[in-house]
Amino acid sequence: MLLLRQGERVNREHQTPIGVLHHLVVRWGDAETATARRALKRWFNGVAFVDVQAQTFADFWRANNKTAIAGNGPLWVVLGDSTAQGVGASSPLNGYVGQVMSALAARSSRPWRVLNLSRSGAQTWQAIDQQLPVLEELGQKPDLVTCGIGSNDIFATAPKRLRSTLRQLIDRLPRSSVMLDLPLPDGLWTVGSLCSPYVASINRTIHSAAASRGFPVAELSRHFARPWRGQFAPDLFHPNDLGYHHQARAVLAALPPAILQPQ
Incomplete structure (x- = not known):
């Protein structure tokens, strides 16, 4: 022992x-x-830290969403969980959404509007029941939709149900969508390597369902990967600024060329 x-x-x-x-x-x-x-003790303090972040970052995005709805310019709608909120980063704008938003702004003369409908702790069924209806009733056609969901389902949702809800979600997304797959936790935590084959099978479902709709997939599984040292927030679960930088690279690599062209 x-x-x-x-x-x-x-x-x-x-x-x-x-x-x-x-x-x-x-x-x-x-x-x-x-x-x-x-x-x-450091881990407990890290968990408490990101719990506070979850609330303050949600407040930030709610205020940002009001501005986005009222504004003009190309519209990006974000669906997902706490990683779409940027929890773990030094600020909401240093999550992958904020970092991608900065890259898009540098390529466009018209400011992009970001409507972030994600929620910390969200599972796939909650994206279907709570986030998709807001998108569908928006009354505006988004130029881009990104969706990254599933990490919170790994230990909470039966595999068959998770695959089914992922397909349902992808079937309802608009044509301007990009899906995010899940990072493979190989070598992360004690059970990371044991979980990786299951996460890889979930990713196969995401890729297959997205391909059937003609959606590109942002491969977090390839860009946000080992070595893990220095890529996580104090709770050892959420990415930090560097971890989100790699996730942002995955999203930017998957965006359609028309989105990335200077406007």
Whole structure:
């Protein structure tokens, strides 16, 4: 066991779940667990940090959406989860949406409007039930729609249902859409490599359904990848500015040429 000193004997009591828990509690103050304790504290603080971000970033995009609806210029509608909100970045505009928006602005004489309908924690069915209806009732034809969803479904939605809802979602997207696939967590966390084959199968569903509609796919699975060091926010789940830079590269690489041409 990792938390036992090298060569220490493990008695029968320590082999039971209660014994292991008791052993950890007793040994928690030992010097050899100090590093683990500090790491756990940093992680808890990181989770609290991004929880606050989720609210403040949502407030930012709500205010931005009011301006976007009232303005003129090409319209980009964003569907998705917390990564579309930019949670984990140093500001909402340093998420992948903000970084792509800056790249589009540099290519256009008319300012792009971004209507960000994403929600932190959103699963695929919520994109269908809550975000798509707003897009469909918008009364304006968007020049671009991007949709990145599915990460929150991995442990929360049965595989068959997830594949079905992804196909339903893609079937209802307008023709100006670009789908985002999911990053492969290979080598990330303890279970990352175990999850990667399943995430890859979800990506195959995304690519297949998008191809049937003629949609390009932004390959986060290729651009946002190992080595992971330095690419994550303090919660070790959301990307930081650098991680979002790689995601923005994936989106820009997938955009139709007409979107990227100077206007």
